[in-house]
Amino acid sequence: MSYVLIDQTALPYSMELSFAGAPCDLRTNSLELARALERLSISCGDYGLSRFGMRVIVDGASREPIGEPHFRGLHHVVTASFGRSNLFVWDILRRTLGASVSATAAGDDRFWKEKLIPLTLGVLGCAIGLVPVHCACLETDGDGLLIAGVSGVGKSTLSMALCEEGFNYVSDDWTYMSLCHDRIVAHGTLAPVRVLPDAVMHFQSLQKHCLQMSMYGELAYEIDIAEAFGAQMERECEPRWLLFLERMHRAGTEFKPMSIAETQSSLSCSVERLPVQLPEAAATREEMIRSVSLLPAWRFRYGGTPQFAAKELREFVVSRRQEVYA
């Protein structure tokens, strides 16, 4: 039996970090990990978010690789393991992550950047005022475009096409929303864009990348969109419009306005239920979904290539702006 005590006295390195606008108190016994996480931390504005704590103990002698992920949760606790030496426990009520990891995991910058930080914001988000919403976010001239839709509908593929069309990239599958002085702010993380294998039909350059098993248990390309497409990354933006993406067989596009109630219902259905033990987190999320539902929203259906849809969306955004300024 092995026993790991995550005690402050065993964690001599402490730092104040910030991820997607959320302040984080890190304590660890690994200077290497502290420095790696400091490189991922971006100090941005004060969004009035609650602090969360990360306590990570690194077993310097363990070379155990990062294994397959396994997640479970009950009440206010969520656990994850990535192999037997990489164990994570989130306490949503107390806004903490406790972790025991191998030296291999501690030294893998991509693991923290692409998996652990986004996961932590996803799990603790509602408790700190940073609500994960299942949508992509693109930005153009300071205005945010949110693209929601069921998994597999092509949000990521369309996001890549929009980046080719000149939009800036904020986030892919999940966008983290905060309310700051009654304004919604959409935050991204550095999680990779995840697209299914058939996206290679529209983006030949994906052939240079390897398919890998994603955390969701499906084969996918996981790419850094800035590296792969030269896309400009934006950390945050103020969302102006919301689209619910759907596909259709015939070529063309359709924009059908959605009511606030329809938008709210669609957004609510796309997120996991929260247990009754987390009433404040549930209330925070409900308030955020209500706020996002007030954005002008459309059901956007298209048939044809994502590049075609991206051009149509570019025109759409230009015409919405002209309406605003007319």
Next chain:
Amino acid sequence: MTSEPCRRPDLLRRFVPTPYVFSKCVGSNQICVESNDLEIALGIRRSGIVQRQGNRTGGLLCKVIREWTSPVDDSDISIVSDGRLRVLYLGTGTILIHDHERSEILGFISRNVKVPELVSSLIPALLDPGG
């Protein structure tokens, strides 16, 4: 309003129904055992260890889910103790959590773990303050 059915995901298996519920008063303390597996619920109720813990802490909730589909692999017990939480892992699929401040034992038990092992070995290891 859309008429489409709302199928909200439960990726963490937080909402597995636990129809087997036993509630018991030990002195002034309430002890509640919940599970989706009758054998687990009965085994914990009979074990006595939960009663002793409940006596000390002023009530106790014990919610344990039997997992039929989680991975089964051999491994030693690992215990991670962080503040008010103590978590026991046995392989990938067996996870037991003790929140000593809230007096809750929560967990998932993989299909290869027998109830006697759960009540005589795993739960005592989870609750052992010296371990």
